[in-house]
Amino acid sequence: MAHTVGMNHVAIVGASLAGLRASETLRAEGFNGDITVITAEEQTFYDRPPLSKKLLAGEWEPDRVASRKADNIDALQLTMRTGVAATGLDTVSRTLQLSDATTVSFDGLIIATGGVVRTLPNQPNMKGVHTLRTLSDAMALREQLVPGARLVVIGAGFIGLEVAATARTRGADVTVLEGLASPLVRALGAQMGAAVASVHERNGVIVRCGVQVQRIVGDISVTGVELGDGEIVAADVVLVGIGVAPATQWLESSSLVLRDGVVCDDTLNVGVPAIYAAGDVARWPNALFADVEPDMRVEHWTNAAEQGAVAAKNLLMVHAGEQPTPYAAVPFFWSDQFDSRVAFLGRARADSVVDVVAGDLDSRFCAIYSTNDRLTAVLGVSMPKLVMPARVLLQQSTSRAEALAHFRAALA
Numbered sequence: 001m002a003h004t005v006g007m008n009h010v011a012i013v014g015a016s017l018a019g020l021r022a023s024e025t026l027r028a029e030g031f032n033g034d035i036t037v038i039t040a041e042e043q044t045f046y047d048r049p050p051l052s053k054k055l056l057a058g059e060w061e062p063d064r065v066a067s068r069k070a071d072n073i074d075a076l077q078l079t080m081r082t083g084v085a086a087t088g089l090d091t092v093s094r095t096l097q098l099s100d101a102t103t104v105s106f107d108g109l110i111i112a113t114g115g116v117v118r119t120l121p122n123q124p125n126m127k128g129v130h131t132l133r134t135l136s137d138a139m140a141l142r143e144q145l146v147p148g149a150r151l152v153v154i155g156a157g158f159i160g161l162e163v164a165a166t167a168r169t170r171g172a173d174v175t176v177l178e179g180l181a182s183p184l185v186r187a188l189g190a191q192m193g194a195a196v197a198s199v200h201e202r203n204g205v206i207v208r209c210g211v212q213v214q215r216i217v218g219d220i221s222v223t224g225v226e227l228g229d230g231e232i233v234a235a236d237v238v239l240v241g242i243g244v245a246p247a248t249q250w251l252e253s254s255s256l257v258l259r260d261g262v263v264c265d266d267t268l269n270v271g272v273p274a275i276y277a278a279g280d281v282a283r284w285p286n287a288l289f290a291d292v293e294p295d296m297r298v299e300h301w302t303n304a305a306e307q308g309a310v311a312a313k314n315l316l317m318v319h320a321g322e323q324p325t326p327y328a329a330v331p332f333f334w335s336d337q338f339d340s341r342v343a344f345l346g347r348a349r350a351d352s353v354v355d356v357v358a359g360d361l362d363s364r365f366c367a368i369y370s371t372n373d374r375l376t377a378v379l380g381v382s383m384p385k386l387v388m389p390a391r392v393l394l395q396q397s398t399s400r401a402e403a404l405a406h407f408r409a410a411l412a
Ligand SMILES: Cc1cc2nc3c(=O)[nH]c(=O)nc-3n(C[C@H](O)[C@H](O)[C@H](O)COP(=O)(O)OP(=O)(O)OC[C@H]3O[C@@H](n4cnc5c(N)ncnc54)[C@H](O)[C@@H]3O)c2cc1C
Pocket: 013, 014, 015, 016, 017, 018, 019, 038, 039, 040, 041, 047, 048, 049, 050, 051, 052, 084, 085, 086, 087, 112, 113, 114, 115, 116, 132, 133, 134, 159, 247, 250, 278, 279, 280, 281, 298, 299, 300, 301, 302, 304, 332, 333, 334, 335, 336
């Protein structure tokens, strides 16, 4: 059991996945002091991945996205402050300022505020224009995805493409508009991005790349999206899916270092004793990929779950005078689009060399990415048995030639 004398009150900002795993870990490690969880949303501890998949499809109702049964949450004995945002942090007095003009003092703090959706500079507030991050966003969008509705998705990232697939399956007419030359370019590179997204064209989604969105048009309700050349793409519903920014605005006047996320060390400590960050908001040096990126911020479910646990454990370990554990892991995410299950392990860079090691780019396939001649990522489309065992290759330093030999042997 962790020694917790002098650590009587831990505050956690953000009641989503990283905040949940932090709360559970504090209790599992024997912390029996107060835990206050402050969160801007009214709904707490639910999973976001189904919001663009089964919940949006109408196959699941909101009760299915709960991360835990109510009894399990009650057993954690948390003081919940829902619908209240943290607006400031004083690291000297160790106090949080909240949007209801109250303050919360703490001995330990975990910052788990995740991400906020980016919006277009001139995005109008009219009926039919949506973003997707929260359960209420998903329910509002779902209501409008009726058969025959014309949906325009701005941005061919993972969320935009998942919504496109779900909406198409529900009978909507779907057009995806992307400014870059190919879908999923940032995550997968141009060739693999196009290959993964080809399932959309096969299912009747129109994917238009290299187009600039000028503005969303309409009056009370949206009627279309105007492109750079004046063309108007008609729409009854628009999803703006242009990515997520780390939710750090509330920390801008604090002493913490912010650089596209809260900058942490390899143990997720933010540079102030007993303050840690975890999940989509945290930027940290991942020792397994130091030669690819000096530090990274990851917007995936598994990362948020693992970091929430590591941050909480390290908070207690350091307080007890023990060595904290660095967080070094192979990032992983999945995405479901029509009947394709995309799985991606590791990190790709624009200059990574891509080898297709199995399958056919038009259907199921597996590809590997090598950076500086080292294996740094594995992508699979509906080939889970080939992707997941490769995690161990990514944990070690595996050359491109060794990786190619591994896959040849696995397929023999
Ligand atoms: C639609 C959708 C589909 C996804 N699908 C997948 C998938 O298939 N695979 C995958 O790997 N990942 C997926 N993800 C990503 C995954 O859900 C996130 O990585 C994960 O939710 C991050 O958890 P988090 O706890 O770090 O932050 P978040 O889930 O963003 O939660 C942060 C919480 O903090 C609150 N908050 C923010 N600022 C403040 C403040 N100042 N004060 C108080 N509270 C605040 C927010 O309201 C929010 O409740 C998906 C995400 C979305 C939105």
